[in-house]
Each structure stands twice: as C-alpha cells, then as structure tokens.
Amino acid sequence: MLRENIASVEERIARACARAGRRREEITLLAVTKRFSPAVMIEAFEAGLRDFGENYVQEFEGKAPALTGIEGARFHLIGRLQSNKSRRAAELFDAIQTVDSEKLARRLGVVAGELRKTLAVMIEVKLSAEEAKHGAAAESLNELAAAIRATPGLCLGGLMTMPPWSEDPEAPRPYFARLRELAQPLGVTQLSMGMSNDFETAIEEGATHIRVGTALFGRRPKP
Ligand SMILES: *Cc1c(COP(=O)(O)O)cnc(C)c1O
Secondary structure (H helix, E strand, C coil): CHHHHHHHHHHHHHHHHHHHCCCHHHCEEEEECCCCCHHHHHHHHHCCCCEEEECCHHHHHHHHHHHCCCCCCEEEECCCCCHHHHHHHHHHCCEEEEECCHHHHHHHHHHHHHHCCCEEEEEEEECCCCCCCCCEEHHHHHHHHHHHHCCCCEEEEEEEECCCCCCCCCCCHHHHHHHHHHHHHHCCCEEECCCCCCHHHHHHCCCCEEEECHHHHCCCCCC
C-alpha cells in the first residue's frame, strides 16, 4: 500500500515536473506523518523516504526515541511553533519551516548556538485573512529575513505557506505564485508549498518542498 502510494505520488511529481520543465531533483518530498506512529515512519524510511514533516513538538518528542535507528532521516517542523516550545523544537528538528517572528528566531538561535548546530529555517508567510492561519505578514518579510540572517545558528532557506483549504487544486495557484514573488527580492530559493491535493499546482509555481500526508499514508488516525 505505502509503496504503491509513493509510486503514484512520484508519478504525479514527474508529470508536473514535465509540464513545468523542471527536474525531479529540484523538489524535496516531505512525508507528513502527524498522528502516525514511529512504525509507519520507519516503514516509510525503508521504502526510501528521507524527509519527514511533523506538526507538533510534543507529539514528535514522544516519537523521536523510537526513530533513532533511521539514520539519514531529516525532520522538519511544519506546524505552528510557540516560543515556549522553541528549545525542544531546536533540539529535536533539523529544520523549522514555521518561523514567523523575530522573537522566535532569536530563541531558536540561542538554542542552536548552545547545541552547536545549524538549524535550517523558513519563514511561514500568512497570505490569506483566515484566522486559523499563522505566519508573518508579507510586509514584515524584509525585516524578519534580515533578523534571521543576522542570527548565528540559523540558516534561512526560504518561505513556506498554507493557502486556505480548497478541494479545487487550481484554487491555491495565486497564493503559490505570490509566495514565489515574495521570495525573489529576499534572495531565498526555497518554497515550501503544496499538499496532497494540490502539489502539482505548487510544482508548476516553483515549489521546492512539497508536504504530502494523505496521498502517502491514507487518512490520518483520529487524534
Ligand atoms: C497536515 C499537513 C500537510 C499534509 O496534508 P495532506 O493533505 O494530508 O497532504 C501539509 N502541510 C501542513 C502544514 C500540514 O499541517
């Protein structure tokens, strides 16, 4: 089941790359494993997946001890990070995609410094007025990017966003295009955008990181 799902996701990625004139190597497939067990993650690793997206620091903290055996896996935090959890997040993750304030960047930088590690970070950008969406305002990106770049221990890779959910895979296209436009003047190259039902659109609009859960693992277990 998982291997077939991976094959079908890879086929969709390949077709989108062909349409957009892009190469498969330009795109990192993040397996989104929130609410799935470490056993599922290990199975995914054995099937060839290397990058994992997790939403909750606490949930991943519980799973991490069971994952020490999968060497070479990279763990990305893709859910909202409250600054009181920044220490654990900096310890547990290789990359944080949801930095949205200077305060949070500062705290992550302090911990990264103590641990002598470099945390890959992205800025989560809020592109819609929806209340449930977090992220930095487009107008604040210059300042926030400068602050992150001035913070030792953090390496700014790019921008991440989550458009309003829609069944229509075309609906988020303007949001994806907007994220690409915002990244350019900042001089960052990574764009984390696109999920199970719209990652082809995201690839066509320049995504370098797609975050895919359901299309790989099926419906998530109830919390
Ligand atoms: C859950 C989640 C995903 C994956 O969503 P699917 O529709 O299951 O692919 C991607 N990004 C974020 C931020 C998520 O919370």
